[in-house]
Amino acid sequence: xxxxxxxxxxxxxxxxxxxxxxxxxxxxxxxxxxxxxxxxxxxxxxxxxxxxxxxxxxxxxxxxxxxxxxxxxxxxxxxxxxxxxxxxxxxxx
Numbered sequence: 001x002x003x004x005x006x007x008x009x010x011x012x013x014x015x016x017x018x019x020x021x022x023x024x025x026x027x028x029x030x031x032x033x034x035x036x037x038x039x040x041x042x043x044x045x046x047x048x049x050x051x052x053x054x055x056x057x058x059x060x061x062x063x064x065x066x067x068x069x070x071x072x073x074x075x076x077x078x079x080x081x082x083x084x085x086x087x088x089x090x091x092x093x
Contacts, residue, residue: 037077037078037079038077038078039068039070039075039076039077039078040075040076040077040078040081041073041074041075041076042056042057042060042074042076043056045076045081045084048081049084049085056076059089060074060076064089064090065080065084065089066080067080
């Protein structure tokens with residue numbers, strides 16, 4: 001059985017407004033080893049790929065990109081980002 005711990009890091013401005021968030025999940029595999037994994041928002045993926053966030057959200061909506069839901073937000077794993085960079089996203093459908 002696997003388990004997951006979520007760690008959230010916030011960077012706050014001087015007036016305590018959130019400037020940046022980082023979410024790290026430590027996933028235990030079936031052998032008990034910790035495997036940290038980074039998750040990105042649609043906006044972070046869009047910034048990295050130099051595309052619009054709406055495009056990333058459309059990929060999520062159309063099932064072209066795998067993601068997990070943290071609360072009300074969808075997050076894309078580092079592994080999936082690497083797949084997108086290596087293979088691209090199909091424009092079929």
